[in-house]
Amino acid sequence: MSEVSDRQLVELALEGSQSAYIPYSNYRVGAALLTTSGEVFSGCNVENAGYSSTICAERTAMVKAVSEGHQQFSTMAVVSRGAGSPCGVCRQFMFEFSPAMKVILADLDGQVHMITTLVELLPHGFGPANLEENEA
Numbered sequence: 295m296s297e298v299s300d301r302q303l304v305e306l307a308l309e310g311s312q313s314a315y316i317p318y319s320n321y322r323v324g325a326a327l328l329t330t331s332g333e334v335f336s337g338c339n340v341e342n343a344g345y346s347s348t349i350c351a352e353r354t355a356m357v358k359a360v361s362e363g364h365q366q367f368s369t370m371a372v373v374s375r376g377a378g379s380p381c382g383v384c385r386q387f388m389f390e391f392s393p394a395m396k397v398i399l400a401d402l403d404g405q406v407h408m409i410t411t412l413v414e415l416l417p418h419g420f421g422p423a424n425l426e427e428n429e430a
């Protein structure tokens with residue numbers, strides 16, 4: 295299995311962004327999620343007339359991966375105008391599975407603006423460990 299580079303992941307996120315359904319905001323987002331086993335799941339934002347039903351590209355990619363049996367991730371690339379960073383809901387959603395994952399933020403020209411980690415984006419995040427029962 296060949297290693298997927300950051301550059302390839304950004305290109306796959308750009309490809310994913312082409313499917314964005316954005317009639318309301320016209321804010322195109324694409325994501326590409328690399329599993330620790332080397333597979334990539336892409337996603338786009340999907341808006342909805344009921345605005346709060348909208349789902350982001352990052353969560354689209356995560357749900358595609360988890361629904362196919364993957365729960366361990368090494369990198370998420372996200373592309374958008376101005377290389378926006380994941381919203382709070384997505385940070386929380388991503389934290390569930392792989393808090394240490396690398397996050398690459400690039401613009402719609404594929405220019406990388408930031409490489410960080412999820413823990414940097416969501417310090418002291420709430421995760422599965424918080425729900426483990428401790429014996430008193």
Ligand SMILES: [Zn+2]
Pocket residue numbers: 350351352353380381382383384385
């Ligand atoms: Zn989001």
